[in-house]
Amino acid sequence: MDRLKDIAEKVRSKNAGPFWLTIDIFCGSQAAYSQVTERLQNSAVAQLYGADSQLIKRFDIADLHVVKISLPRPEIQGSINDRDMHGASWAALLAEMQI
Amino acid sequence: MVRVLIPSGALGLNYDPVALQRGIAARPDIIAIDGGSTDSGPSYLGRGVSKYARSSTKIEWAGLMEARAKAGCPLVIGTAGTCGTDSAVAWMLDITREIASEQGRPLKIAVLHSSQHPATIAQAYAEGRISPLSHAPDIDADIIKSCTNIVALAGAEQITAALNTGADIIIAGRTTDTAIIAALPLQKGCHAGGAWHGAKIGECGALCATNPQSGVVMIDFDAKGFTVTPMADNAKATPHTVSAHMLYENSDPFILLEPGGHLDVTAARYQAIDDKSVRVEGSEWIASDRYTVKLEGARGAGYQTVLMALLRDAHYVENAEIWAKDIIAKCTAKAIARLDTTTNDFNIEIRIIGKTASFGALETNTTLPPEAGAIGIVTAKTDALSQEIGKLLNPYLLHHPLTLEEEVPTFAFLFSPAEMPRGQTYAFVLNHVLELDDPMDAFTLEVLDIG
Secondary structure: OOEHHHHOOEEEEEEOOOOEEEEEEEOOOHHHHHHHHHHOOHHHHHHHOOOOHHHOEEEEEHHHOEEEEEEEOOOOOOOOOOOOOOOOOHHHHHHOOEO | OEEEEEOOOOOOOOOOHHHHHHHHHOOOOEEEEEEEOOOOOHHHHHHOOOOOOHHHHHHHHHHHHHHHHHHOOOEEEEEEEEOOOHHHHHHHHHHHHHHHHHHOOOEEEEEEEOEEOHHHHHHHHHOOOEEEOOOOOOOOHHHHHOEEEEEEOEOHHHHHHHHOOOOOEEEEOOEOOOHHHHHHHHHOOOOHHHHHHHHHHHOOHHHHOOOHHHOOEEEEEOOOEEEEEEOOOOOOOOHHHHHHHHHOOOOOOOEEEEOOEEEEOOOOEEEEOOOOOEEEEOOEEEEOOOEEEEEEEEEEEEEEEEEEEEEOOHHHHHOHHHHHHHHHHHHHHHHHHHHOOOOOOEEEEEEEEOOOOOOHHHOOOOOOOOOEEEEEEEEEOOHHHHHHHHHHHHHHHHHOOOOOOOOOOOOEEOOOOOOEEEEEEEEEOOOEEEEEOOHHHHOEEEEEEEO
């Protein structure tokens, strides 16, 4: 088992407005892109973020060697339970996930 | 062709002055810069204030006003003062007046107001003219009326109306990030898909290129598409940097919703035309049947007091979550017993920095750090209650033992007093669109001569 960060070049996350979080996985090569698209399961991502897998939007973008995943924010931005105003930390959880 | 110069992703983030001068020398038709975002959270909209320092805003805006005079073209700022409320627009206008008088130049200013009356929005809701976007929170008339500020996001139509006044400078309240860039190309008949796509690529300044810190980009719009060129010496746009920018802060990298329709870049082609510029064609604009504008609203969400303690004893670092849970239970019980209050009126939370502060129960890394921070967060209905419970929490964070058998510990406090009142907090409550018969229905335009 490898962590996603051992395969992909960079994983970043950011708010896409106050209600959505978007995570971009820059694979960096065709080989890494193939591995990531094959091994990364939406259900595992949903579980990692405590999200409903039905609500996960995923885009496998071959031209860029990017896998993009968008999901409703774990907490609405700035609500009292929110822990990350800009949503940039959330990437670490996925980067460290075993795939 | 319409040439749009974008000095940076936001006023307050600074721009490379040499690159700006190069852009001015290339004779732009308009200079467009964004002044805001929801990205820093609901407090700015809730209070109707800017997140950036007035001093930074003034220095950077003065530079752009000078550049505008030299270029002899309009200068537009969208979402003035971070949140684009009327109060933020007034703040930006005040700064503009000050600079105009210092620069000794008379100016015609168009001001676009985007603030909405909560009662009017509640009425529109009752009439069925407000619909939710994806994953919108539930709302009702009372929630809408309790907002301290609601803004509607203007699109290209409202910016075009402002441009049509012949103003030198347009200070716009809340707009979409792209509208201030797309408006002039659309008005001049450039390719609509290209206008919106180019606007999305340029809205963060040089973030679509290498050396993103340099800020300044030029976008040339025409009948078939657009060409993007960063202005700094050491910045390059490549098909990869440009197409990858569609990913940024966008939940769907191919679709962008705007007032009056949406952009679809699925068929866009990106081509390097030299070692600095990228040509894009093939993006599509799909007009919608209804004209809608997005709404943003914030309302009060309680008053907060925070406290911080540091745990350096390994036993406490390891058991910090158990320790915190016990403190929350005991302090909550004490607050109820001593303050004649209930948990409907307050909430106590402790986050352990160094262990689980980022992700809470979702954290997967269990490595123990040498020390941990405990941040106590009290949220209550009134400021007085929040501060009072903050004081009840203080001795627990200082001395609470994991078990009764052990010696009473003392943890490190960073400050005296330990309680830090944060005042009123706010929450975003709207992720909805408002249907309009005419794009100007929710907006007003004011024209002023100053200086």
